[in-house]
Amino acid sequence: MASFSALLLMLPVVLACSPQKADYVVVSCFPNTIIANVPECPYGWELEQLSLGGVCYTGIHSPGYYRFIIPDLTPKNHSYCGTQSEYMPGKDPKYIFYNSIVSNDTSLTVRNQPVNYTFSCMYRAAYLVNNAVFSQRVATVYVNNGSLGTFRSQLSMNVFTNSKFLYAKDAPYTIDTSEIGSEVFIGIEAKGLSNRFKVVINNCWATPTPYPTDRKRWSLIINSCPADNTVTVFDNAKDSHSTFKFNSFRFQRLEKVSTVWLHCEVQICDGERLVCEPSPCSSRSLREVDLSGGILTAEFQIKASQGSSNKGQVPGKCISTLSLLYYSQLLKGFENIKRLHLVH
Missing domain, CATH: 2.60.40.3210 (Zona pellucida, ZP-N domain)
Known part of the structure; x- marks a missing residue:
């Protein structure tokens, strides 16, 4: 024994x-x-x-x-x-x-x-x-890496002038009523972190209210993949910035609603510890999953430019021009x- x-x-x-x-x-x-x-x-x-x-x-x-x-x-x-x-x-x-x-x-x-x-x-x-x-469009990410020191990054979501993503637009960003459906270029970037950290866009969607949980929603990116052919993801989880575009729109049968909110769930991924890049979209389902990252939000306000009219309304009345401004x-x-x- x-x-x-x-x-x-x-x-x-x-x-x-x-x-x-x-x-x-x-x-x-x-x-x-x-x-x-x-x-x-x-x-x-x-x-x-x-x-x-x-x-x-x-x-x-x-x-x-x-x-x-x-x-x-x-x-x-x-x-x-x-x-x-x-x-x-x-x-x-x-x-x-x-x-x-x-x-x-x-x-x-x-x-x-x-x-x-x-x-x-x-x-x-x-x-x-x-x-x-x-x-609503800015977050701060802080990394404490023991003896290597501490790092602070500003994570922000901006609208850019074109697909080169070189120049961010200032608010308010205005599109004439006749230009509804034109391309909107979105970039999410982390500044201040080393190249080992990647920005990952998990999901993006739009709502007619400022609440991300609103049941009235239109999905743009699901599980890192475009929800339809009006959305293009250029870069995601490759480095410190991720970019995509979508066609501007307004919600149907909500004529009194003059605002659209864009919400993106994002996270920072450590490329030295994890595989950050999602698998190809062709091999994954567009089934929505529970959110695991944080949410950044930008506000799109619907207005009409001077001189435009619709259905007999007075020119300049708030109708359906899309503009981007933050709270x-x-x-x-x-x-x-x-x-x-x-x-x-």
Whole structure:
């Protein structure tokens, strides 16, 4: 019996996951969502042993990472899973949101080094009576890569003049009524990160309201593939910028709706750790899947140019000219800023 026990002691311990060094963290501060990615199995901790704010065991296992999401930063839900917020008044008021990803083992003994990722996102923002409004087309991505240092990137969505994507257009961007159906060129770019990080467009769609979850929607890109032949994806997940075009349009039977919102779900992918480029569209279904990235939004406002008329309406009446402008509150130069502190 003694020899059998000794044999058991000599057998290698089978770990549920392969421990990873835990000094690599990517936190994305999207307009109304914070996404934190940590290496899978940090110091041997399983996903179900890590919690957001010490409260919510809501992590998602994505390839190479454990992902934790704070889905709502509005005041009514600012305490989601222990999230804390601080309002900093002044000429340039800001909001700071704090939370942490911590390990928790209820067993009698703890054999893994505890981890505590404390992170924060700071937003320059205008504050309305019932809502905090952040820049909808800009996000900040922050990478802490241990001894290699920390990196901050601005992720933004812009409209460009043509398919060369050299010059971004200023808001407002106006198209005459007769030009509905013309091409609109969209570029999403991350500035400030090394070439190993790729911008990935997962999904893009349009709604007649500013809410990405509106059931009235028209899909443009599904699962990184064009939804129809009016959409062309030029580059995606190859480097720090991704580009596509679509034909401008308006929603039918919604004559009183003068705005169209474009929403794109995007993410930053580490090309040295993962395969970022999607497989060819011919081998994949256009079935819509759950969102895993953050959402950037641009606003298209429908107006009529002077001198145009339709169905006997007075020339200049708001009819169906398409123009791009961002939220009026956002034209004050909002820019997401982010700060991350890693403690373990």
